[in-house]
Amino acid sequence: DQQVKQNSPSLSVQEGRISILNCDYTNSMFDYFLWYKKYPAEGPTFLISISSIKDKNEDGRFTVFLNKSAKHLSLHIVPSQPGDSAVYFCAASANTGGFKTIFGAGTRLFVKA
Amino acid sequence: EAQVTQNPRYLITVTGKKLTVTCSQNMNHEYMSWYRQDPGLGLRQIYYSMNVEVTDKGDVPEGYKVSRKEKRNFPLILESPSPNQTSLYFCASSRGGTGGRKPQHFGDGTRLSIL
Numbered sequence: 001d002q003q004v005k006q007n008s009p010s011l012s013v014q015e016g017r018i019s020i021l022n023c024d025y026t027n028s029m030f031d032y033f034l035w036y037k038k039y040p041a042e043g044p045t046f047l048i049s050i051s052s053i054k055d056k057n058e059d060g061r062f063t064v065f066l067n068k069s070a071k072h073l074s075l076h077i078v079p080s081q082p083g084d085s086a087v088y089f090c091a092a093s094a095n096t097g098g099f100k101t102i103f104g105a106g107t108r109l110f111v112k113a
Numbered sequence: 114e115a116q117v118t119q120n121p122r123y124l125i126t127v128t129g130k131k132l133t134v135t136c137s138q139n140m141n142h143e144y145m146s147w148y149r150q151d152p153g154l155g156l157r158q159i160y161y162s163m164n165v166e167v168t169d170k171g172d173v174p175e176g177y178k179v180s181r182k183e184k185r186n187f188p189l190i191l192e193s194p195s196p197n198q199t200s201l202y203f204c205a206s207s208r209g210g211t212g213g214r215k216p217q218h219f220g221d222g223t224r225l226s227i228l
Binding site: 032036091093103105106 | 117144146148153154155156157158161163169171172203205214216217218219220221222
């Protein structure tokens, strides 16, 4: 049973528009969430994170929103650029039961020039 | 340059032949972890280590062993590899004692094929 779900395997957007990547989780003990970006033949790189005490965190073109009641988070990229084309992974961790990190299956973003 | 280094990057081997994938980080990080990436399943954690001599199971530890004798190294051992362990493997590290709650730095991956 996947505790972190990214239900859209892929997403295509036009350059300059907004990209919205979604992530749902089932474990109410998760209290810290991260987004990673992955290019082919490279390891994932950290993008942005959010603690459950916040509902929004912004870093340049990237904003993560957290809706705890819906167990849902989203990553907004504005404006989208062709270099943003990559696979994006949502990850979650809890402060109890060890320090595992649970990743979603990833969403492949295509930004068209 | 801060980095996580995995070796080998590619390996094709046969069922039952013991292999070790090495992982080394130069950032003095306490936390290290191994993941495997499979299509449609994302990254699944195999083992992690909070510090030297402290290791714990992730979500898919069966068939794998790890050790953490030095802070910088965290090798992944497949004692008797099987075809279902064919996958792309990533090693990662992060600072602090709170595991995945700190951004992890990943190596570039090791692609294993077990025939």
